[in-house]
Amino acid sequence: MSATVTRRAPGKLFVAGEYAVLEPGQPAIVVALDRYITVTVSAADGAEVVVDSDLLDHEVPLHRSEGTLYALAPADAEHVRGTLAHLVSTVEVIEQLRAEQGLTPEPLRLTVRSRLHEQGSKIGLGSSAAVTVAATGAVTGYYGMRLSPEARFRLALLASVRIDAGPSGADLAASTWQGWIAYRSPDRDALRRSLHLRGIAKTLRAPWPGLSIRTLPPPRDLALRVGWTGSPASTSALVANLTAGEWWRSSARADFLADSERWVTAAVRALERGEPEALLHAVRAARHLLARMDADAALGMFTERLIRLCDTAEACGAAAKPSGAGGGDCGIALLPAHHSPSALQTRWAEAGITTLPLQVPHPGTTPGFEEHHAGHGTPADPVSASQRGRP
Ligand SMILES: Nc1ncnc2c1ncn2[C@@H]1O[C@H](COP(=O)(O)OP(=O)(O)O)[C@@H](O)[C@H]1O
Ligand SMILES: C[C@@](O)(CCOP(=O)(O)OP(=O)(O)O)CC(=O)O
Incomplete structure (x- = not known):
């Protein structure tokens, strides 16, 4: 029997600075809200990776080839780069990081349950960020990688940037740290180039000019x-x-x-x-x-x-x-x-x-996020962080 790891991450809203925050270094304020996406990772049976998301009416079995995930059934190919794109990119980024360290992937089953949709319609609280942050926590947790919140945030942003370098990542910061957050974005095009040129570990460790994340006190009165x-x-x-x-x-x-x-x-x-x-x-x-x-x-x-x-x-x-x-x-x-x-x-x-009827969850009290910390500069070294095959 293998361990099962579950992580949840909240949705968010912008308080100020939307659109401007697309520009590296420009500030925004975001706030997490108490509606969550939950991702559970356990050992897969029957395929290398199986994804069970509440956005689809069936499970999607995947296979790996040179660090990329592909649908086993041709009819599921559209989901892999569509509805499941954020989950798939998150798994790929984490497994590519492990591959750079000579670690092999495990059979994974990801189960996703969202409260950020109503009758299949998103309610505008940033489901892509919540699913990416929850999946980053659950997959790294399953692989026994002990990462700081900042390292997990950076991995989540890299997973997002591989799909689209457009989004600022402010939603990922709110979902990672919760509470009220002041955020300035890094240059996502530069991150994408760095991924291609230098790989995941070096990109994670490099300085990310423009990035700044700070927790703020909630408003008084x-x-x-x-x-x-x-x-x-x-x-x-x-x-x-x-x-x-x-x-x-x-x-x-x-x-x-x-x-x-x-x-x-x-x-x-x-x-x-x-x-x-x-x-x-x-x-x-x-x-x-x-x-x-x-x-x-x-x-x-x-x-x-x-x-x-x-x-x-x-x-x-x-x-x-x-x-x-x-x-x-x-x-x-x-x-x-x-x-x-x-x-x-x-x-x-x-x-x-x-x-x-939403509340702002208190930072640091949600299971899965050990620290209430947001900093600048480089994260705890994700490469030397202790990693096991499976917990
Ligand atoms: N329950 C879920 N299961 C799998 N992926 C999800 C889920 N919820 C959201 N996503 C991912 O997030 C994307 C939605 O992102 P987007 O259209 O930006 O909406 P939002 O504004 O809610 O972030 C989906 O296409 C999918 O990739
Ligand atoms: C324009 C933006 O600055 C803010 C968009 O915020 P939304 O809350 O509308 O986004 P979703 O998470 O997709 O619902 C773009 C960005 O910061 O990426």
């Missing part, structure tokens, strides 16, 4: 409320539109980045100093900045429903904004303690917005 528009949005389509458009190459982008840095920094300072009024002001400024960018770039971030979500929350005394890429998904409101959450919930319901 303000409640975070989450409103769901009910319509899923495609982050990758919105980001692709923005980066392909004229605005991306205009001077307006540089102004946007400077203003975003200013307001995210103000929000970070307000959190650190426990100044609710300053935080509300910064969140409102971040909303208006995004609205201007949206109009200038003709992006489609602020849908009618997201505007209603924000305006209704403001009328109830909160500061509100869309969270993340927009175009649907969720918005957030920071509601001063002396205002009624039930009044906001009622007004949101009248405006067609569902209040999601």
Whole structure:
């Protein structure tokens, strides 16, 4: 009998700095929420790797060839680079790291259960990050690799970058450390090049200029409320539109980045100093900045429903904004303690917005994340970290 390892990782929302954080070194604030994806790894039977995800109606058996996973059944090939892409890339990255150290892979069975979807539809809390972080923890745990949270975060970002160097990784940081996080992204294109040129271990150990991750105190005297528009949005389509458009190459982008840095920094300072009024002001400024960018770039971030979500929350005394890429998904409101959450919930319901009953989990208390630590620079050396064949 082999050991079974289970890890869970939470979803997240952006508080400020979305889009700007795509630029290496630009800051954002993200927050983890208490809806999780759980990944369990055990010994596979009948195939080298078997994936059982609740996004598919059947298990997918895979085989390995030179560090890459392939579907055994031709009909499953689309899933390997589609629905299962994040899981598959995570396993490949970890096994390639082990291969660089002369360690052979084991038969693996991955079982994935998500609370980040409702009736097969994502609710906009970052399921790709949660599944990648949970799978990184479960697979490295199964292989007996004792890695720091930063090493696991870096592995998760490399798994993500192999699929698409676009995403900033802020969601992976929130999912890894939980609580409120200040994040600046590394250059993901450079990481991708480094993976090709130098392999996994050297890339993990190298400095990642631009990357910074810091835990923040939660806001004082303000409640975070989450409103769901009910319509899923495609982050990758919105980001692709923005980066392909004229605005991306205009001077307006540089102004946007400077203003975003200013307001995210103000929000970070307000959190650190426990100044609710300053935080509300910064969140409102971040909303208006995004609205201007949206109009200038003709992006489609602020849908009618997201505007209603924000305006209704403001009328109830909160500061509100869309969270993340927009175009649907969720918005957030920071509601001063002396205002009624039930009044906001009622007004949101009248405006067609569902209040999601979410809380921010306390950092470090969730099984699977041993430390409440976020740092800069290089992680604990993942290569010399103790590794066994199987626990
Ligand atoms: N339950 C799950 N099982 C396997 N993979 C998942 C699961 N949930 C999410 N994923 C991965 O995350 C991807 C969704 O990412 P994305 O479209 O960016 O949504 P989100 O905004 O929720 O992150 C899926 O295509 C899949 O690769
Ligand atoms: C535009 C962004 O800065 C924020 C997107 O945030 P979302 O929360 O919309 O993303 P998903 O996790 O895919 O739901 C892109 C990024 O940071 O990668």
